[in-house]
Each structure stands twice: as structure tokens, then as C-alpha cells.
Amino acid sequence: MNCKIPNGIDMSQQASWCPGCGHGIIVRLLAEAAQELGIDDRMIMVEDVACGEFAQFALKYNTIMGAHGRPIVTAAGIKRVRPDAIVVAHPGDGSAYSIGVESTLHCALRNENILALVVNNSVFGMTGGQMSPTSLVDMKTTSSPHGRSIKKDGSPIDVTKILGQLDIAYLARGSLDSPANVIRTGKMIKKALQKQMNGEGFCLVEVLSPCPTNWNMTPVDALEFIKKKQSVTYPTGEFIDKGGAI
Amino acid sequence: MTKVLMKGNEAFAEACLRAGCRFFSGYPITPQTEILEYMSWRMEEVGGQFIQTESELAGINMVFGAACGGARALTTSSGPGFSLKQEGISYLCSSDIPAVIADVMRIGSGLGDIFQGQGDYWQLTRGGGHGDYHTIVLAPASVQENADLAYISFDLAEKYRHPVLVASDAAIGQMVEPVELPEMKEHDINQYDWVIRPRQKDEKQRIVWNRYWDIGAEEYVSYLRNKYAQIEANEQRWEAVRTEDAEIVLVAYGISSRVAKASVAMARKEGIRLGLIRPITLWPFPKKAFEALGSQVKAFLDVEMSILGQMTDDVVLACGNSRPVEYYGEFSNVPEEKKILSKVREMLEKY
């Protein structure tokens, strides 16, 4: 077994996330996939305003820091003028499914040839763990202290039900709750990048990711929460795979 | 050079393309929509990208991405839609990214209405979005000038790595006049060392973000003050009409300035020494035009299509509060020469 930190990771800096946060794993998976595909130099990241933006310190790739909720549409903008670049928008679930949901939907409808790599930790992490569009029913957050109520707060959003019938290149959901699922998620990310290289169109990979700090859990308990709760509401797997040449 | 008959909005769009603009993303709103419609077929002809976006927010944030990629990128809107652009304009400013945004002004706050107006003056000149910033604001007064200012707007934006706003209005945008179009130019998207692109050999990592993260808060303060001071020193543009001996000086821009100019001619026939300063840049406001005036000037009359006389503040500041400043404002109509002249006569008696 050869497990080497991929070249895209900037090892001169400490990863900036909280202990046990999934962001660091996701960023590494992206860098592994890019290295395997030989596209490190072509990568352009479009970051969101929130915990994910620390990727700009963790990664060596050229990066645009977008506005909150806009990385997907900003990514589509640069991809249109830089078709040789491999462009990855890196929003959280609050960005992609709440404030930016119109652009998530319409970039999918236009089949923009980008990867939306959505980190789903079911909270607004950077602001301190408020209820997000993917917070689970009964989940206690700092803005749903008695638990998320469907009556009061509305239902959680499952992106596979929103985009599941659209003519896009790829839609998948991975999880970080075990080494096996981390490997599986890495394959999804790599497949999506390959599809962008093929020019197949819009790819969205959502990753169920632990937020121990805002879930008030140890990192290890947070993995259990993903396994027993989060991935029950949000099943993992490949939902759309246009089947272009990989 | 031959002239063609064109609508203001279409002349603007064509001149942007001829300046090398190869990216447009926007959303329909009256009275701006002809720009979007024109771009929808013409952009393809010149090999650029046209996207009718899901909203104005998407339009400006897509422009942000395209402009980071080095393209000459444009979005346009009006009134309510222009308010939605403010988020992205603030980001362009904070990140030092050049782009061009047109506001084809209509009247009113909220929905208002679709008629010509100049009520976005404060929003255009004071920043409009959050944080410390100004944008360069160009105010065309004819179809020809709409094309001419569009043509230079991208150069200005890139010179200062800063967004440029072109503020026309429903009248300028909708009217048809003869126009001489500029030459077609191609823009090299790799021209600048800050553009985000696939990394070339031995190239360092490039990040576009809040500029102050690069240089630290302290240096950012002086950097930003210096940037705006440079723009103020270099980019004030105006037209002065008969100001050399004027006792009353009108101050008007855009469509209002055309009426004001006609009033000057009428006044002169009556022996009234009336002049006009027409700001072509609303920011930086042409203070130099006021500094050049002689001591014979008794007062200023601001003529504009806003209820509250939004430009009055700038006239007071530009003349150092040295003379009285009054205003004549219209809402849904363009100002009238007769009303300007009766106001001028009143002022001559008063001052």
C-alpha cells in the first residue's frame, strides 16, 4: 500500500479546519484524483465563503474566492472563458442548496461543464452550527434548539430528488464515515473530473462530511452519526451517470 | 467613416463587442433588455459567450468568474436588477477585478416604473454595495457617447483593475440616433499576470480574493486610498459649455444635460449669461471643472431626473460650498427648457 500525500496539497501550511473535520479529507481526495488524472496544473478552484474556503490554503491550485452561494455560477463563468481549465466549485450545503440553489439548479439545466463538489455537514459550520437546508429532522442546532421541525422549519433538501431527473453528466453522493467510503467518494470525484475532461457537462458530487465541533460530538462519534443518521436521510451512491467514456 | 442609425442600447452592446468584450451574462429588465437581446445573437458571431442567467445575482457572479479568467466581461441591468448586482460589484472591487456593468436607469425605488430616470445617482457614485469603495461611473448623453464610453470602459477597468459602471437611462438606451462605431478589437485574455488560468510552467499559484488578505490591513489602507486618489486625479471627464462668462452654471448629466444645453442656447439669445458643466464621469466627480470657473459665477443649478436632487451634494462639495446650489428635479419626465429658464431668472434676481 502506497499512501502519499498528493502533490496538490500545500504541506507548508497546517490544514486550518477543526480536529476531525471532513473538509481536509475531501480536499485530499480531490488532489489525489487530479494527480492521478495528470491535471494538477489545469485545476481552478472556486471557493465559497465558509469553512470550505480554507481549501485555498490547503491546495496549491489557482483559486477564486467567490461570494457566498455563488461559487457554482462563478465557476461556470470562468469555465466558459477557460475551457482548458478543470474547474471545481467548492460550496457547502448551505451555499449550494440554500442561498445559491437557483444557480445550482440552472447551472445543472445549462449542463455547465464543471464539478460542483458540495460538502454536506448539515449545518452552517463557519457561523457556529446553525440549521442548514440539510439539517436532519429533529436535529438540534444553534438556530433549531428544540430540533428541526418540518412544520416550523420545512423539510430537509435532498439534491438527488431535485436534480435527479435532469440531463446532467453525473450526480453522486459519497460519505466519509469509513475508509471504504472514503475510497468510494474519491472514485466519484475522479470520475466527475474525468467527465469534465471529456466535456460531458455538469457534475455534482455531494459528500457527507463530519462537523464534530458543531455537532457537539467527538470526531469518532461524528462518523457514527453519519452512518446511523445522515446517510439514512441522504443515501449514498451514483444517481446519474451519463456513461461517457471514462 | 459611415454612420449607422442605431438604438442606444444596441450601439452600446456593439461597441462593447468591438472593444473586445467576449462574455455577457445578464437577465431581462426594461429598459435594458435590448442589450441582452442584441448580445444573444451578436456575441455568437464574434465567438464569445452569451448566457441568459437565472437572475441578476447569477449574471454578475458569472461575470466575476469570466473576468477572473481574463475575459472582457459585461453585465447590464436597470433599477431593481441593478440593486442585485451590488453584491458582485462589491466583490469585484475587493478583489481588484475589472469588469463593466451598465445601469440603464429607470425611475423610482422598489419597482418604480420603466421610464427614464436618474435616481440611481447615489447608488452609482457612493458604492452601492457593502464596504469601502467607489466605482468609475461614466454617464453618456447620446447614442454616440453610449458607444464611445462603452469602448473605453474596458480599458479604464483594466488600467485600474476596477469595475466601471456605465450609467445611461431609458431615454439614451431607447432613442435612435446616427452613430459612428469604433473599430473591432480583440482582447488577449492572457494579457495580465493576475488572470486565473491553467497554471503555466514555473508559474506561481494565483489566487483572487480580498486584496487585503494579500497585503495586510495596514498596507491595504494606503493601497486603496492611493488607488482612488489616482483615479480621481486622472479620470475626471466633463464638458463645459459657455462657462467662461457664465453667471449661473447648470450642472446636468446624461439626457438631462441635453435639455440643459438647449437651455443655455436659449438663455444666451435672451442675453442671460448661462453656462453648463456636464459631468461625463459621475465618479470621480469633475471637481476640476468647478475649480476652473471664474469669480463671475453667482450660483449653480443642478438639473436632473431625481426627486431629491441627488447630485446636489457633489456640486456643493465641488464648488467648496462657495456659491448657492439649487436644483430642479423631474421624476418621470425629462426636464424642460422653459422650467430651467424660469428657475435661472429667479436665481439671477435672488443672487
Place this chain on the structure above:
Amino acid sequence: MSKISVDYKRCKGCFLCVSVCPKNALTPSKELGAKGYEIVHLDGEKCIGCGSCYRMCPDYCIEITD
């Protein structure tokens, strides 16, 4: 024979690696690292080089080479 290395300076003591190690080669050390977190302890003898710890580490502390 695989060789595991741990960069203790980067460790934030999340112990995701500990939770997935099938051989208990990684355990909490009860020692604080430079950042003030309790860091992980490695018993290299027990490591079979499965790579699970590498995959779960969010802080790029662990590498395994053949």
C-alpha cells in the same frame, strides 16, 4: 513491508485514525503536541500498512510507503 510515518506536528488529535486502525497500532498518546492537542501514538511494529489511517486523517499527518 510497508512503512508508516506520522508527522506529529500536524496532528490535532481527532483520533479518526485510531478508530479505524485494525491492529491498534495507533493509540492516543496522552501527550500534548506543539498545537496543544493530545497527539496520536504509533506502534510501528503493529502496522500492517492497510492505509485506513491515511484515508481518514484530515490533517495530512500520515503517509505509508511500500
